[in-house]
Structures are given as structure tokens and as C-alpha cells.
Amino acid sequence: MSETITAMPGTTDVSAASVHQMSMQQALNRALDEVLADNPKTVIFGEDCGRLGGVFRITDGLQAKHGEDRVFDTPLAESGILGMSVGLAMAGFHPIPEVQFDGFAYPAINQIVCQIARMNYRSRGTLPMPITLRVPSFGGIRAPEHHGESLEALFAHVPGLKVVSPSNPHDAYHLLKYAATRPDPVIFMEPKSRYWQKGPVNLSSAATEVSANDDGTAPSGSLTGARVAREGRHVTLVAWGAMVSRCLQVAELAAEDGIDIEVLDLRWLKPIDAEALARSVGKTRRAVVVHEAPLTSGLGAEVAQLITQSCFATLKAPVERVTGFDVPYPSGDLEDEYIPNIDRILFGIQRVLEYRRG
Amino acid sequence: MSETITAMPGTTDVSAASVHQMSMQQALNRALDEVLADNPKTVIFGEDCGRLGGVFRITDGLQAKHGEDRVFDTPLAESGILGMSVGLAMAGFHPIPEVQFDGFAYPAINQIVCQIARMNYRSRGTLPMPITLRVPSFGGIRAPEHHGESLEALFAHVPGLKVVSPSNPHDAYHLLKYAATRPDPVIFMEPKSRYWQKGPVNLSSAATEVSANDDGTAPSGSLTGARVAREGRHVTLVAWGAMVSRCLQVAELAAEDGIDIEVLDLRWLKPIDAEALARSVGKTRRAVVVHEAPLTSGLGAEVAQLITQSCFATLKAPVERVTGFDVPYPSGDLEDEYIPNIDRILFGIQRVLEYRRG
Amino acid sequence: MTTEPVLAAVDDDAAPLTHHQLRELYTLMAAVRHLDTSAVAWQRQGIIPAYAPELGQEAAQVGSGYAVDRTRDFVFPTYREMGVARAMGLDMVGYMSTHKATWHGGMYNPLESRFAPIQAVVAGSVLHAVGWAHGQTLAGQPTGEMGVAMTYFGDGASSQGDVHEAMNFAAVMKAPVVFFIQNNGWAISVPTERQVAGGSVAARAAGYGIPSLQVDGNDVVAVFEATRSAFAHCRAGNGPVVIEAMTYRRGPHSTADDPGRYRTLNEERLDAGEDPLERFKQRLLAEAIADEAFFAEAQRLAEEEEETIRRGIEDLGPRPGAEMFGLVFQEPTPALQSQATAWREESEHV
Amino acid sequence: MTTEPVLAAVDDDAAPLTHHQLRELYTLMAAVRHLDTSAVAWQRQGIIPAYAPELGQEAAQVGSGYAVDRTRDFVFPTYREMGVARAMGLDMVGYMSTHKATWHGGMYNPLESRFAPIQAVVAGSVLHAVGWAHGQTLAGQPTGEMGVAMTYFGDGASSQGDVHEAMNFAAVMKAPVVFFIQNNGWAISVPTERQVAGGSVAARAAGYGIPSLQVDGNDVVAVFEATRSAFAHCRAGNGPVVIEAMTYRRGPHSTADDPGRYRTLNEERLDAGEDPLERFKQRLLAEAIADEAFFAEAQRLAEEEEETIRRGIEDLGPRPGAEMFGLVFQEPTPALQSQATAWREESEHV
């Protein structure tokens, strides 16, 4: 499974020397290692993060290297972990808590929504919350119940949060380093089914530099925006996390039929890079949004509506959504029926291509 | 503030004898009283629901009338209240728990999402969850922090939940009686700023009868679908809860300028009555969705996308959203800046009316 | 401040176990031990994708499950109560199906089994037990005959806020609930001493005015007797009881876990204590309640049983995709029905 | 099971309060009493939309707040700690502004005040205190000089799961936290006996191995001394302490509440006990620490102060709407900036 990493504007160092093949697990681990080394106020904690190195080994070796004060296990209580993060942030720390699986963010939602997302506002900017919450997310690994959830629509709806999800090791490395050095809370959704896929990572620090435009907004293609994962002319597929590689697969298949698909890796789920959506669909005039979360009130609705608003005049067909169904995430045997598969995405593409008014 | 209640199809008894003027608080209280009387398995509980009758007096007098076993106070713990509801449902009861304010549903989200919404599914239909969760919702009363939240987008995204919000006393009475007699969990969002507004309520039980179509779907206009609160030709305003009366006000103002507005009271936020949306906007060709919740990933996106999907060919302008901003619900002094006001809704209408392609 | 709450002495909790019952307990433990170790093997052989072994917890599980009256009580398990399920006579193919990734929660009928669906949220069902138990009170069950809820959870789960809310609710409402903690020393990689401040979950009970019993969780008879008296206390309308069974998770957290990363084999040997099965066997032998022939027969039965269950599991096909849609609601919504239709068209090409 | 945990005796927690300090305590209590009753009047007069009176809790609040070292400690209040705020010398217009619906959380600077923003979620900030306190440990504060977090909450709040998680975390991590419960008998309409199973929040502490003190919350000196020894215990690195101050909510839950629906005036009179202010006054008189002139002067100062604060509150205009957008993030997002622009155009017509 090969993924093209488009060159990043503003990247100065493209020497092969700084490009490494590594898995997303390794890239995330390395990012955390460097963040711990760079900022003594950074602390990592959660269930089994310390000695075990996390059930996905994302924090592997970090406690041994940086000490038990920097990387530690907590008791088994997610509200406790996130509530403690608030206090640590108030004391000047930069917490990087982990919830072990997506579904176990729910017990902490109260602290996330009512506290982490609001403390900067409530305190009128005097108590920033530089918290990066790592959430192994999405499905695809035949796991037990509550281990395959997609909470992005919920998080994106919460004022005061920023939400990001990398789709490949390079982005994982840079986005995590970026998120973990910001002064605002970021929900970092890791596509757990992609942890073990390898890919090239350009470790050059220049690759992380984000040179903002004059108006403070981010330049397209930079880490703060979406990424064109594949250029194409006929239809835009919008995806994030684990669905990006599936969309790239679909694009290869569609190419055999002469259909030229653009794949937009949204990366930031809040704020959404509306300009990148407008740019891409402005060109292709057709779009399909793909996500694992249930359809109704999913983030696909927001993406579709943003596209419709900016491209209404030129859009050839209503934006299609190919998503999980409005059913609880099913057990492994039915997982492939639930997660958008290649066939269903192709049907979605067909619908936007064949749409005729009236 | 006068609201027209459109006659309900299928309503046989329209004699003035069964029509009463009452506030939504009275209508809800009466519905609960009747549900308690009708079904001995119904139990009502929550913080201050019993002796006090609730901070909004919705359960006023019910404990005295039906006894402490049927209507009772719990300790102050929302997860406890909702978790207990699951067990009571498993034991054959029909719980009608209350969370005191919208913002205090967050501590219970884990029980709502992972348990209440899934137990029927997990148990393969053997453990239904006939739970009606009452949530005094939305803003507009200059309340403290966390007392003015709109959680419908979150609830609507959760597979296994149904979500409803009445906008007037008549619907409040019938929808609550309907919800509280269903075998599935319903989140019942009460627009707290409307509790004290009076309106006509037709108490006739015929008004609650829902005669389903042959395919099991609900007939339009019945209690299981949306309601045309005002007919119009030029633009459809879609709203729910407290925003319905504001939209009706806007429609009156717009009428002075010759703009004929249709107001669709969505009522059910999950499942959404997509046919009613298609019917209305199929006619008006322009739509504005209005809600109090923040814009991004709000339910307005879903409504807009449903409209776009069904009416793409005839839509004259992209659906507009007039909503709360992506900021934490502000303190009373800024409430009127946050909640969609008449001006902002009028601007939204203007945008869809003046939209020109290209 | 408060005096230590104590269990009400109730008449019917005193009779010693008969030899027949003791042998039955052993037979159950042997069946559970064999099924458990076999399930780990199934996972290695690719028959099931994952499993959470209860090795070492047979006494805690069988002893407590054996005390349940299936005509009126109800059990709320976690994901590791295979031994309780077996002791309560569940359909074990239905139970094991959750580990084959057939259906989250298992395929047995929870209402008929008096055993709630398997629960993957740590502490997720503790409050359900309280609600169910309060339902018994509300239903006006005569004192002395009340149905009792028993909720299982671990030392790790005890840290969750829901456990506190549950104990407080239960005590305020005098609900007939047995909180049964299996303190097996570990929550994945975190040992009890860094999990349970104060060192004991049972010690928490006094703060709610709830009587508690800390029991040797590797002694099946002790566990049974503690559970039986807790049930009697609850049944008589005296409110909840906390039982903490001290045991040890001898295996990995799950088949995906590698305990070598957080404990040495030597620590395991030292901390695990006596094997509950072997220990019970020695006792039965010493007291001449059973002989080697009996143990051989128990083993043979266990193997036969495992064979049948394994075959059932192997034969278990995937559930029809339509169930994804059909089992969400009692009253399906039009929106969901049209998703089901679209799915059928696109995925089954019909 | 475990032995009752006790407070470490620490040298610097023993000195008796000087007469000057005792008089200062009274002056504070008098100021708080007058401001509190005035705020209720402000609400009736339409100056503020709502208020949560702390009438009857002056001793608990002033006594504990007086023990805080504002150079290194940090306080996490609820919505009812006006007396603590005043004792800690907060900008009281900034504090009261939350009740004017100017800004959720208040307008004072929490970092400089060492007083977190006003918290409307019951038990919402208890865990924050634990995190902040653990931060002191991580920052390597020398033992004996550690900053201490004090978190306030009510008997009602004690039912929340977060309180359990907080106590367990604090005890496991030995974090320097004082859990200060004001048990004022009520959570809106629910009395403590139907809220707190076992009857005492302090009694819960032992289950975590945390020492606790139950103190007469209407005796300002007792409260001060208990808080001082708790701080000394924490500062010396001995981990958390639970204090339960037994007091009474003499007023309504808030200006929107009608206590007549759930308690009679007679019950109020019987249950409220002695008025903490009057009681302290009698003691100061009896011990000749203060005379009538002093009390008259204290009252005059209180009135002067209330006057100033009221004027400040009356003068407080609404915040500019742009703050809604500008204070969400440290680094604003383009999406939010364009919402701000649209708002300015549509609402301010610019």
C-alpha cells in the first residue's frame, strides 16, 4: 500500500538524509520523545502509558528515557485523567493525556467539553489549556465493543477545541509535534488501523514550519490545512484518518475506468480547511465525503454543506456521503459491512457522476 | 406572542371542549401525570424532581399524587441517574429520568451513548430501553454557565437514540405522552425559555394517534414527523424548540415586505422528517436553517445536506444556516448576540433570496 | 465516626455445603479451567481473534456464580466472567461468540440466562445493577424473597466514578445489590497498589455505611459462603453488600497482552499464590470427598464439553448484515430502513 | 482493615491566633455577611439577575480562606464561595460580575488571585485541584514548602463520580490537596441524609487512606485551625486531607429557589444551629478581644465596602460582543475570525 506524500510548501530540507521509512506508531513515538526532550513542562499520562508503553506502544520506552515524573500511569478513570490535565495546565504544564480507546473518551466528555474547551474563555485568556489529547480512533481492527468509534463530529461541534487526524506516518509525526506545542487544546485522533503501516517521514524540522499568511490564516498545503493526497479532475473524495488510504485505493481502481479522482486528506477536522475544499471541488465540480462515523449528524454533513456553500453555482451534483450507518459500531464479523468499502465508495462516485438535474 | 397550531391530520376530536389554554410547563406536567396513571411501570426521578417538583416545576405535585416510589429524588449524579435507568428498564420499568439542565447531561454521556443507546442492540432485542430522558434545553433565560446548551447534534449522531423537541404546549403534551410510551430511548429536549408561554392544547387522545403508512413510515404532519407551523411560498425556515416562535415572528415581519415565509417545525431531530423538508423546499426552492447550537457540525449541516440532496435540481441558492457561533455559550449580557436574532435570520433570508449563480 | 457496618445474620445462609455440592463446584472449576486455557489455544490457532483469560480466578467466579438463584437474581458481568457464566449454566457457544467477534455482548439470551450482555466498558454495568435492584424494591418484592443483583468488576474498574455513584445510590436506596470485586492484582499493566488508594476496595464500603467482606478469592468455598451470606443480607431487605475477592490474574490481560513488559515470571510465581483448582483438589482429597477417579472424570467431562463448544464456535457463521439495522430499535425508523435498503443494494447487489 | 489514617503533626500548625487575627476574622465575616445579604437585595432590586447566597456559611468560608497562603496556594471554588473570595482579598466587583451575567466565571484575574474561575458544574473543579497539586510535586517543590490546592464542594457534589476519582488520584499520587466540603445540609431540595450514604463525606476519606477532619463549620476558629493543619500536612509532602465543615444553608439555594416547598421555617430554625457571626461576636466579647465599638466599626466598614462594590456592579457595562470570539483560543482560527466578521457586519451593522 503506497501513499504519496506531496511535497510541503515551505519545506526547505528535502534531502534524502532526513527521510526515514517508519510506521505511524514509530513516528508518533518519536514525536513524543522529541516533544518531551524539547519542553520540560510536557507530561504524558494515561492508562498503561508508562511501564507498558501503551496498549499500542505509542509511548513505548518514554518512561524509561524521560522518567516517571514525565511519563506515568494513572488509575483507570478517564474523567480523572482529563480533569487532572486541566489542573496541570493551570499549573503551567503541557499535558499530553491518552485515552486508551475512542469509546472511553465518553466518560471524560464532561471534563473535555465543560472544562478543557472552556477554561481559556472562562478565565478570559489567563488560563490557557495547552492540552493534546491523544485518542486512538476509528475501527477496522476487529476489536471489542467501544474500541472502534469515530467521535470527530462530537469533538468538532465543541467550541474551544481543535481536532486533527493524521492519515500517514509523516503527517502523524509533524502534526503531533505541532499540536503538542500549541497553547490551545487539540484532540489528536490516531487511526489505529494504520499504526503499523510504514511510510516515508521527513524528519526535517523545516517540514513543520508553518508560515502563516498575513491575515493569520494558514497557507494551503501547510500542516495547518488539508492536503491534496492525489490530484484529479473528475471527482473529489474528501476523507481523513484511515479512510484516506482507502480512497487512494479507490482512485487507482477508478483510474482504470478513466475516472480521474482527487483525494483530499482533510487532516484538520476543526477548523476545517474550507478553502481547500472550495479549491478542489471548484475544479472537479463533484464531491463525495467518506467517513466511518454514522451518517446522521456526522462530520460529512458539515463538509458537504461547506462545499455546497462555496461551489453551489458550479456543482454538478449534490455532494454524496459514503459513511458508516446509523447503527452501533458492529462486531468484527460485520465490520466490513459497516465501514465504507471500495464498492460503496465507487457507488457514491457513480452517483455524483451520473447525476442529472430533474 | 401567538402561535398557530395547525390542525393535525387524523385528529377526529376538534371540539372546543378538549382544547385548553396552558403553558408548556403545565402541558408537560399533565402529560407526566397521565403517563404515571396509565402505566404503573412508569417511574420519574432525578435531582429535585420529587419533593420540589423540579427546578422548573415540570414534576410539580406528582410525588404527592403518585407516591415516593413512582416519583423520587436521586443523589446528585447524572451518570448515576442514567445508569440506574438502564437497570430499571432491564427490570421492566419505563423510566423517565430528568437531567436538571442541558449542560449536566455531559457527565451522563457515557451511560447514554454506550449503554442506553446500545442495550437493545447488544442484547439482540431482548433488553429494550424504554427510557425517555427529559432535558431542559437551549438558552435564552440569562442563566449561569452550562444552563443554556444545545446538545441535539450530539444526540442525533448517536445510533440507537431518538430525539425530539416540542416548540409549543400542544406538541409538548402529545410528544411527551408519545415518547414515554415507546419501547425505544427518546431524548426529550424541552425549550426552557418557552416553559411559561401559554397556548391551546387539544387534550383529546385522538390527537396523539399516529396512523402509520403501510410501509411503517409516519404520515406527514403526524406527531412522528415535522409540522408546517406557517405556510409560505418564498423561503422555508427550518427550526425547532425555542427558535420556532422566533422564526414565526420573522415571518410576520417579512410578510410586511411581501416575502412569504414557510416555517417548518422539525420536532423530531432524529429521525429527521426528510420528506417534509423535501416537500417544503421543493415548493419554496430556498431554505434557511436556524438553531442555537454552534455552527460547525451542528444539526443545521445535516438538515441543509438533506435538503440539498432532495432538492438540488430546483434549489435557487445554497441552504443558509443562521446559528449560534463556534464559541462557548456566553453569559446573559451577551446572550442576545449569540442566539440567532431577528436581524440575523432576516439577513439569512436575504442571502438566499438574493443569491445569483456565478 | 460511623461504626463499622456489619452483615445482618440471616438464618438461611448457614448450611454447610454438601459433598455433592463440593464436587459439583470442583467439576465446574475444572470445566472452566479447561475451557479457558483452550480458548487461549483457539486464539493461537486462529479460531477466535481474541480472548480475555480468567486463569486463576476460577474460585472467585465459580464460587460466586454458584450462589446465584436463577429464578430471581440477575448478574451483571464484565468481559472476564466466563467462569460465572459457566457456573450459571449459560449457553457457552453463545457466550464465547463475543470472542469470535460474532456479536458484541454475546449471543445468549440475557433475560433467560439472568446474565446481562458482556460489558466492555470498565465499570459500565455497575449502575445497571443498582437500577435493576431498585426495581425489585419498587416491584414490592416481599422482604426475604427479593431478587438480588450481583455486579462484577475489577480492581481497576473500582477507580471509575460510576462505582462511587453506584455504591452511594445503592446505599441511599437500600437496593439489594452485591458489588463483587475481583481484585486480581492488575488492571492491564497497573498493579493494585498504584490503582486502589488505601489498598482495598472493600474498605471503601464503610464510607457509605455498606457492610463488606474481604475474602480469599482463591478459596472457592470461602467465596461461595461470602456470596451466600451477602445474598441473604440483600434478600432480607438490608441493602447492598461489597465483596472483595482477593485473587490473581495468572494470564495476560488478553491474548493481545504481553505481561513480560510489566512483571517478571518470578513476580508472577510469588504473587499468584496457590492455584485455586489444585488447592481445592487437595482439600477434597484430604477430606475424602473425592478421589482420583472423580478428578479424572471431571477432566474428561471438561474436555468433552470444550470439544462441543469449540465445534459450536467453529460452526458459527457471521451474522447476516441485516441484523445491524434490524436490532437497533424496537420500532425501526424510516431513515434507518432506507439505509438498510441502500446497504442491501450496494453490498449484496440485490 | 486499614488503620484510620491520621494527620501528620507539623510544627508550624500550632500557634494560637492573635487577637488581631481574631478581630480580622470577624471583620471579614461581617463584610461577607453584609455583602451576601445585600446581593440578595440587589437581585430583588433588579441590579443583578440572580445570586447564590452563602448565608450561614461565613465561618466555614472565611475560616478556611484565611488559611490560604496566596504566594503559593491555589483555591478551586464552586459558585457559592463568595466568603472565601473575600477572605482571600479578591476584586469583589470582578467576583460579583458573574452574578450580573457579565461573564461566566467572573472578571477577576484567577492567576493573580490564586482563585480559579467560578465553577458552575457541581464537582467540576475537584479534579483540577488534584492536577494542579500534582503539578507542585512534579515541579519539585521542596518538601515543607509545597503549594497546596484547596478545592471546595458541597454535600450534594460529593455524590459525583469525579469526587471519587479525585480522591483516589490524589491519594495514589500523594498530591497536596485539601478537599474542603461544606456540608450545609442541602443540595437544593435534597437533604444530606438522602444524599450522602453513611452520613458523612469525611468518613469516605479513610477508604482511600486519606486523613480527614470533621469540624464545626460554624466555628470560624475551629475551621481555620483545621484548615491550617491540613495545609501543613500537605505542604510537608504527606498527601491529601479531607475536611468536612458541618454548617447550614440558611438561605434559599439561589434567589430563584423557594425553600418553603421542601422545608418549614421551624425546621430551618431547629437545624440551622447557632449563627456563626453572632456566635463569634459573643466569644470575642466574652474574651474581651473586641468591644461594641469594634463591632460597630466592622459593620460600618462592611457597609462602606458593599456600597463601593454595588456601585462597581451597577457601572459594569456589558462586555463587547467581540470578546465572545476573541477569548475562545490563544490562537484564533480563520473560521472563527470569519464568524466574528459576519457577526460584526450583521449585529453592529459595520
Ligand SMILES: Cc1ncc(C[n+]2csc(CCOP(=O)(O)OP(=O)(O)O)c2C)c(N)n1
Ligand atoms: C471505561 C474504560 N476505560 C478503559 C478501558 C480499557 N480497559 C479494558 S480492561 C482494562 C483494565 C481493567 O482492569 P480491572 O478492572 O482490574 O479488570 P481485569 O482486567 O483485571 O479483570 C482497561 C484499562 C475500558 N474497557 N473501559
Ligand SMILES: Cc1ncc(C[n+]2csc(CCOP(=O)(O)OP(=O)(O)O)c2C)c(N)n1
Ligand atoms: C453536574 C451538575 N449537576 C447539576 C447541577 C445543578 N445544581 C446546581 S447546585 C446543585 C446542588 C448542589 O448542592 P451542594 O453540592 O450541596 O452545594 P450547595 O448548593 O449546597 O452549596 C445542583 C443540583 C450542576 N450545577 N452541576
Ligand SMILES: [Mg+2]
Ligand atoms: Mg484487575
Ligand SMILES: [Mg+2]
Ligand atoms: Mg449543600
